[in-house]
Amino acid sequence: MLLTHSHTLLASPPCDAFLRLLNGRPVGEQKELLNKWNEMGTDEPDLSLFRPVYAPKDFLEVLINLRNPNYENGDSLSFRTHLGLIQVPLKVKDIPELKEFFVELGLTTGQLGIDDSTQVPPELFENEHVRIGQKVLAEQDSAAAQQYIRQGSPTALRAELWALILNISSQPEDILYYEQLKTNVIQHDLLVDSLIYKDVKLTASNDDYYFVFEDYLYQVLLCFSRDTSVLGHFAYNSASPPKSYIRGKLGLEEYAVFYPPNGVIPFHGFSMYVAPLCFLYHEPSKLYQIFREMYVRFFFRLHSISSHPSGIVSLCLLFETLLQTYLPQLFYHLREIGAQPLRISFKWMVRAFSGYLATDQLLLLWDRILGYNSLEILAVLAAAVFAFRAVNLMEVTSLAAAEAVLADLSTLKVMPLLQIFLFATVT
């Protein structure tokens, strides 16, 4: 059983005063929080003693050190030797396989993100595509929606299409469930709440696109950490939720509780999974449901260790393999100067590019995650970005300089990059 790194970090809390992981709130404080429910951003607790539990780069260190003890590599180096950071031999797709998998992204198929630009008359593709989307929604056909969205979703239809694909329909019981979670937040405060506040303040609050939604992020994430239904995803997640023990009963299983109640400890940048969704849903319980479903279907794979093809380990390996195989000169050069490409692209993939791409581009990317039910596109995009900036990267001589070349992705158009990398590059 593989442990998540976070276990060890949480075992040594920052300060003795915070040993209580869960506190009941006094009634006065409850009332105050209820009043402030819509503007928690303006009144956060003292966060100066808190640091995020772990950041992506800490997680990367863990992944780099993963080894399969049963696997015999052989002593001699060959052209098959993987020169990247990941040393676990998982099966990843090569470009021919990716072309087949992502066939709808091919050059002869219309795409939103390419064929809807202002120079292209809408009659050629966009109008028809919108019409089909409306039909799919009218028939409430989830499978058709998933197929349809591979070519991208029109902005006006996206919220409904995602809900259809994720099977989210706001029934009264869903709204009630959310309200119940909200009540839990009001009545008890969790130590992990401070981590959430800190994360939002460090990331989304400073973001040009998402700062507006700061308060929604608290509403979603505070409820999320109390949502025990999320524990269900551990049935197919090879990680396991951290446990805590009732005071004085350390080690006694009958007194073990999952902590936080949803089993997920937020890391630095976690709130960025929620932020882009705020552009689509402004009703809190719907926003919550969509996020929760996105998490238990996709995002959890980005920060837990498994052999799943969409798991972060496979994505890292896919990225490195694509680079080493199809851009060997660039890969060797970066390696030589101490700038292993994964060290730069890892944070993009862990966050599914949220906070790095412009929002409209990010949403086009996440359309394809839903459409293909796979996160592999993140690794392909990461490789495509390197390919795009290859000329500049060949000239750098340090990791810092390489980071600088790749610091700003906000002007990138993801679909052309992906299309060129997969379908228009001579391999």
Next chain:
Amino acid sequence: MAGKVKWVTDIEKSVLINNFEKRGWVQVTENEDWNFYWMSVQTIRNVFSVETGYRLSDDQIVNHFPNHYELTRKDLMVKNIKRYRKELEKEGSPLAEKDENGKYLYLDFVPVTYMLPADYNLFVEEFRKSPSSTWIMKPCGKAQGKGIFLINKLSQIKKWSRDSKTSSFVTQSTKEAYVISLYINNPLLIGGRKFDLRLYVLVSTYRPLRCYMYKLGFCRFCTVKYTPSTSELDNMFVHLTNVAIQKHGEDYNHIHGGKWTVSNLRLYLESTRGKEVTSKLFDEIHWIIVQSLKAVAPVMNNDKHCFECYGYDIIIDDKLKPWLIEVNASPSLTSSTANDRILKYNLINDTLNIAVPNGEIPDCKWNKSPPKEVLGNYEILYDEELAQGDGADRELRSRQGQSLGPKGGRSRDSGRTVLTTWK
């Protein structure tokens, strides 16, 4: 003919000066022979004043129209729009059509406004019709949110009532003149916060009207959650979006400065409200800007040495109706964030490319028709000559790259056929 453009400015802002220098222009003083003067509004008063003014020669350009205040003073703007509406009504124009409540269908884009002290009694009559309404008091000649306050009781503005009877206040009233407008207490909120839109519009000539809209406008958000509650009427952090005010708030953030791009707004609205209503909103915004310019065009001194870049402030209410709040003659060139600096630098750059073609010594007799390539981030908002020449369709298409003729046309068909003929 070949010679460097000589520039002067009395506004020490790097976004201006860097733009002049990168063109290789030469800085001179106001007393020397200059070709281009980017002046503050005080200076333009002097240049064109009857006593101290001087004639500009053909190779001199300035960045303000002599009587820009017809548009940029809050009271005069309202006066001109009211006059324009009445004129259209008199000539039976379909633009001046009203609904069953007497409200203009297409020209109701300025909140009900009265001048104080002159219209005090009219205002009281209106106030008494809906005594629970909130009104906003704004000094006519100030900027940056200075001197603005909200009222919901007549007693709060009693001092303006005494003045209307006395004639000796005629001269004084221009200093203390206020406008009072119905406060839009149902603004569209995003993330629970009120915001307004700042859009830049360049006018190169008023007759024929030729104006350009800068594609990169932005939204300015308040740092505090909006509430219409009367207990917070004097909390300016809730109600006034001016950066000059918000930046003193506790939660002001220097990284994003509380600003959103207009394209973010568009993405958000299309995603949450749909494409048609969003396109309609943006079309309406363009419409009200053009109408406001048409309203003042007859009274504007269309001096050929002049161009002007205005800062339009627009508020959208929760029914997605845009309201024109005011027009600024000297939009701030101060940068509150890094992105801001880039935006304003590019704004000046694109403005200069249009106003001073090829960066060469200007000749104010030119036809002020720049080729498409130099527009940069501007797009043609309205070109009266084009509109009259080739008919409505052509003008609609030239208006913007995106929601072109067919799309624009469709959204107009819903009962507003008039808008296809912007003449």
